[in-house]
Structure formats: structure tokens, C-alpha cells
Amino acid sequence: MRTATLTALPLLLALAAQAPAQAPAWRFQWQPGQVFSYRVDHVMTATEVVEDAKVETVNKMQSVKRWQVLAVDAAGAATLQLSMSALRFETTTHKGDVLLFDSSNLDKSTPALREQMAKYVNAPLAVLRVDGTGKVVEVKECKQGSPSRFESEPPFGMVLPAMAPRPGQAWDRPYQVTLDPPQGTGEKYAATQKFVCKSMDAKGAIFGLTTLIPTMPEAAADRVPFLQLQPEGEIVFDPVKGRTRAVRLAIDKVQLGHQGEGSSYRFKSTYTEELMEP
Numbered sequence: 001m002r003t004a005t006l007t008a009l010p011l012l013l014a015l016a017a018q019a020p021a022q023a024p025a026w027r028f029q030w031q032p033g034q035v036f037s038y039r040v041d042h043v044m045t046a047t048e049v050v051e052d053a054k055v056e057t058v059n060k061m062q063s064v065k066r067w068q069v070l071a072v073d074a075a076g077a078a079t080l081q082l083s084m085s086a087l088r089f090e091t092t093t094h095k096g097d098v099l100l101f102d103s104s105n106l107d108k109s110t111p112a113l114r115e116q117m118a119k120y121v122n123a124p125l126a127v128l129r130v131d132g133t134g135k136v137v138e139v140k141e142c143k144q145g146s147p148s149r150f151e152s153e154p155p156f157g158m159v160l161p162a163m164a165p166r167p168g169q170a171w172d173r174p175y176q177v178t179l180d181p182p183q184g185t186g187e188k189y190a191a192t193q194k195f196v197c198k199s200m201d202a203k204g205a206i207f208g209l210t211t212l213i214p215t216m217p218e219a220a221a222d223r224v225p226f227l228q229l230q231p232e233g234e235i236v237f238d239p240v241k242g243r244t245r246a247v248r249l250a251i252d253k254v255q256l257g258h259q260g261e262g263s264s265y266r267f268k269s270t271y272t273e274e275l276m277e278p
Helices: 002-018 111-120 220-229
Strands: 035-050 053-072 078-092 098-102 126-130 136-142 170-179 187-201 204-212 232-238 243-256 264-276
Touching (some): 078 111, 098 111, 170 220, 220 243, 220 264
Antiparallel strands (some): 053 078, 170 187, 204 232, 232 243, 243 264
8 A cells, every 4th residue: 555655646746736726715805994885775675465455564775884994813804893874764664654764864854763773873883803704703792683693694795715716616604594582582593605606807706695594484474584584696706805895685585374374475675785985
């Protein structure tokens, strides 16, 4: 066996010398003091039909998300602070009433929403540690929503693979969905996001995204909260500057029979996020 290994060694060395060098892995790049701002447009429509009665609610949100790099460690993980420098939120209820909050025009905002939402503008909402792949390794502080959402929704839309991607390459990101109150009591479900490199040019790469939650509760009513947790779409990444340029996601899911025969619940969402260049 030792003789065979020694005989094969020159051939292996020759093949290694001829093999192309592996391209360096793509990573998010951070510098202390940097600020990244993203313009967000999000429209959500929930339509419920029970006993021939239809109820529909529409939420529209425009915001500017601001990420400030507080620190970067030796391994390339960044401590990032999230805030919103602008927010406009509009809800059209099933009765046709319109509730509005606009941080740029507080006088025209619905009083109840003004009191509730103003505290979220120009104030720290979360402090995270994010590694070079875009994965959240620690939620240090969270003042809006549940900390578990950063596992389902990576801050910059994706988690990069271990090696530099090539056109057509696909990889999976396994994670857990947590149903926090009021949707649940902290139950966790295995989920997977699949990424595929759709195209690549001098401006960056476009990645496709799909989401799969293979095991959900058996009861139809208990599956409703999962509808909004299954986005699909595209992420545009700039490997030279090491940052996400755009996120474009959509959801259109229906759950039948959640309130008996003939009932249905449909959730639709369109989400776009664009980097605001300095």
C-alpha cells in the first residue's frame, strides 16, 4: 500500500499544479463607522373568506433602513446597529378605513398610529453581530419584533456559500422558523432556503431564492402563520464592494379550509429593497 501511494504521488502533484486556483470566497465587507441605507417598499394583502363573507386588509409600507457599522472583529464579523430614518405606513381595513403614519408629515398621521410608530423612527431598533457570510451570529439587542426573525430573514437577504459561486451553482441554508406570540408560543420548525446563482457580470451577481418548510402543523388553521414565511425572489450582490444591492421578494400563498369547508385565507406580499448609494 505504501509503495502504491509513493508511485501515485508524482501524478497527484502534477494534477494539482494544473488545476485552476480556487477563487476566493465572497464576503460582506465592513468598515467601522460605515453607514448603509436601503429604501424599502412593502405591500401586504390578507384576504379571508368565511361562509361567503370576504374580509381584506392591505398594508403598505415605505421606509429607509439604516445600518451603521459599530465595530468589526478580527474574523470579519461586524456589530451593526439598525434604525429607520424614514417611515410611511398605511393600512386599509376591511371596512375601507385608511390609517396612516408618515414620519415626514406627522400632522396628517392617524393619532393612534402617530403615538405608536413615532418611537421607531431615528432610534436604534436592533444591534446584531453578523459574520462575513451575512449570517446573524448574535442578537445583542432587539426593540422591535422578535429576535428570532433575524434567523428567518437574514439582514441583507442572503447567506453566502463557503466558496465563490459560479453561474448555475445552488446551495441550501437550513434554519429554524420560530412561531412567537401571537401566532404561536415559541414552537420551532425546520426550514430551508435554496439559493441559485442565476447570472453574473461586472456589476455583480443575481441569486434566485426559494423557501421550503417541509413539516407544518396538520390543522389547516395552524398553517396560516406560515404563509408569510415562504418568500421567493432575487437578491443582487456586489462581490467587489461586498454588499447587497437589491432584494426583490414575493409571496402568494393560500390556505384552504382554515375555518371550515369553503373557507380560505390568502396572503400576498411584494417586497423590494434597494441600496441608496452615497
